[in-house]
Amino acid sequence: xxxxxxxxxxxxxxxxxxxxxxxxxxxxxxxxxxxxxxxxxxxxxxxxxxxxxxxxxxxxxxxxxxxxxxxxxxxxxxxxxxxxxxxxxxxxxxxxxxxxxxxxxxxxxxxxxxxxxxxxxxxxxxxxxxxxxxxxxxxxxxxxxxxxxxxxxxxxxxxxxxxxxxxxxxxxxxxxxxxxxxxxxxxxxxxxxxxxxxxxxxxxxxxxxxxxxxxxxxxxxxxxxxxxxxxxxxxxxxxxxxxxxxxxxxxxxxxxxxxxxxxxxxxxxxxxxxxxxxxxxxxxxxxxxxxxxxxxxxxxxxxxxxxxxxxx
Numbered sequence: 001x002x003x004x005x006x007x008x009x010x011x012x013x014x015x016x017x018x019x020x021x022x023x024x025x026x027x028x029x030x031x032x033x034x035x036x037x038x039x040x041x042x043x044x045x046x047x048x049x050x051x052x053x054x055x056x057x058x059x060x061x062x063x064x065x066x067x068x069x070x071x072x073x074x075x076x077x078x079x080x081x082x083x084x085x086x087x088x089x090x091x092x093x094x095x096x097x098x099x100x101x102x103x104x105x106x107x108x109x110x111x112x113x114x115x116x117x118x119x120x121x122x123x124x125x126x127x128x129x130x131x132x133x134x135x136x137x138x139x140x141x142x143x144x145x146x147x148x149x150x151x152x153x154x155x156x157x158x159x160x161x162x163x164x165x166x167x168x169x170x171x172x173x174x175x176x177x178x179x180x181x182x183x184x185x186x187x188x189x190x191x192x193x194x195x196x197x198x199x200x201x202x203x204x205x206x207x208x209x210x211x212x213x214x215x216x217x218x219x220x221x222x223x224x225x226x227x228x229x230x231x232x233x234x235x236x237x238x239x240x241x242x243x244x245x246x247x248x249x250x251x252x253x254x255x256x257x258x259x260x261x262x263x264x265x266x267x268x269x270x271x272x273x274x275x276x277x278x279x280x281x282x283x284x285x286x287x288x289x290x291x292x293x294x295x296x297x298x299x300x301x302x303x304x305x306x307x308x309x310x311x312x
Contacts, residue, residue: 001033001045001083004083005029008025008082010026018150018173024078025075025079028075028076029075029076029079031058032054032076035054035057036050036054039053041053043094044099046087046090046091046092047090047092048093048094048096051076051080051092052096055069055073065102066100066102070098070099070100074098077098080093084125091289098203107237107238107245108121108242108249109234109236109238109243110172111250111296113232113234113236114143114294114295115296116232116233116234116272117229118141118228118296119134119232120230121135121228123231124227125227125231128211131211132214133155134208134209135228137191138152138208138216138221138224139228139243140191140297141188142240142244143246143247143295144184144185144187144247144288144291144292145188145247145291146265146291147244148240148241148244149218150173150218150240151162151173151174152221153208153217153218153221154201155206155207156205156206157202157207159171159172160184162184162192162193165304166183166285167183167184168181169181170171171259171266174266180266182266182286183264183288185285185288185300186292186297186300187292187297187300188297192207208221221240222239225238225240226238246292247264247265248261248265248267250294251287251290255287255290260283263284
């Protein structure tokens with residue numbers, strides 16, 4: 001089983017699965033193998049009774065939330081089905097029903113709450129040059145693009161197209177390792193141009209950085225958001241996903257168009273809708289402007305004829 005676990009994780013890496021997915025599988029499989037060793041059941045892991053006993057024990061030890069238990073069940077089922085085929089042994093999950101997936105209503109911020117969050121980010125407790133500007137830009141980028149946490153921190157300067165009629169950002173590895181082009185509002189484009197002028201970053205340098213100039217880390221990003229939310233006294237647990245959900249909610253309120261929301265956020269769950277109702281690029285850029293307006297940006301200044309010719 002240990003060799004099978006290593007082979008499974010290697011298979012996930014070669015398929016381009018995200019690091020968070022690989023870590024999740026490693027933790028879940030490792031917990032199962034440790035439990036089996038404690039109970040002396042290493043040779044009985046392909047029996048349904050053993051899997052049920054493990055899941056019961058996991059519930060007693062951890063008291064997981066329904067969503068967490070559902071995820072563990074699904075991850076183990078995928079791995080054990082693969083192992084069963086590989087070892088030509090019975091699948092212990094064959095007759096087990098998947099627990100219902102709980103529906104969760106994610107928090108989102110009103111424009112007023114986001115304005116408070118943004119104002120708090122502009123007043124960080126430490127007076128370090130560039131800190132407030134960096135934190136505000138991170139929050140604005142998240143809420144106007146709807147990017148996932150890993151997508152934002154992975155952006156390099158080479159991924160930005162800023163001097164185009166339709167400025168975009170390339171998400172190289174979205175969910176499911178699928179690349180996509182993300183529309184950018186003109187107000188965010190202006191800030192990104194100014195940031196690039198100041199830092200003079202190389203094409204493969206990260207756009208969003210820590211205080212020492214390296215790529216922004218997930219823990220630092222989470223701290224930026226949590227610290228700003230605490231100082232703004234929002235009374236909500238705000239994360240990068242909260243801002244992504246905020247973008248989706250604002251777009252749905254403004255357009256009542258589910259296909260547009262799905263296309264803008266690169267949402268896999270609504271990919272079938274997008275496949276049959278393609279959203280044109282101008283619609284996506286109009287959506288970006290809508291989000292920028294709700295995020296508190298002033299209306300963009302339209303370029304003069306001379307500025308348009310220079311940009312071209």
